[in-house]
Amino acid sequence: xxxxxxxxxxxxxxxxDLARVEIEPWDGVRNYQARNMLRDQMQIGDQVFFYHSNCxxxxxxxxxxxxxxxxxxxxxxxxxxxxxxxKSTAENPRWYRVDVxxxxxxxxxxxxxxxxxxxxxxxxxxxRKGNRLSVMPxxxxxxxxxxxxx
DNA sequence: GCCAACGTTGGC
DNA sequence: GCCAACGTTGGC
Numbered sequence: 001x002x003x004x005x006x007x008x009x010x011x012x013x014x015x016x017d018l019a020r021v022e023i024e025p026w027d028g029v030r031n032y033q034a035r036n037m038l039r040d041q042m043q044i045g046d047q048v049f050f051y052h053s054n055c056x057x058x059x060x061x062x063x064x065x066x067x068x069x070x071x072x073x074x075x076x077x078x079x080x081x082x083x084x085x086x087k088s089t090a091e092n093p094r095w096y097r098v099d100v101x102x103x104x105x106x107x108x109x110x111x112x113x114x115x116x117x118x119x120x121x122x123x124x125x126x127x128r129k130g131n132r133l134s135v136m137p138x139x140x141x142x143x144x145x146x147x148x149x150x
Numbered sequence: 151g152c153c154a155a156c157g158t159t160g161g162c
Numbered sequence: 163g164c165c166a167a168c169g170t171t172g173g174c
Binding site for chain 2: 129
């Protein structure tokens, strides 16, 4: 079992949205590094920190879990979709997604500021300068360290 | 809204 | 294969 962190802009899709729909296909990822994790590494039952980005208080707001392994993101083949990619075809899909299932909200937001300030967490990709990946792995130890802050 | 830090694209 | 130009992310 592995741990992950996935970013979402709450204006577009928040933890409350996930709580309401229960399961959501995590589509629209158009970055190869993130794609490889979705396609090759995620397993059903993996635990996910749900992170709010681009908002007043960026931070971890909830927990989700991976509900499917990676499968083709066919929104890439829809010309009307926001993340349409004409180079992705049904025969040779370029982009993948997984389904993500709501587990629970955290009792409070563990803010990015707080994560940055924590000396045991200086290694996590999230707090490193300039890291814009929307999906990233979290080491088991860091998962527990972060949850202990809740 | 600004802008630093990236990733991608495409000319050469 | 290099690299400048461009687009995007996301904190602030």
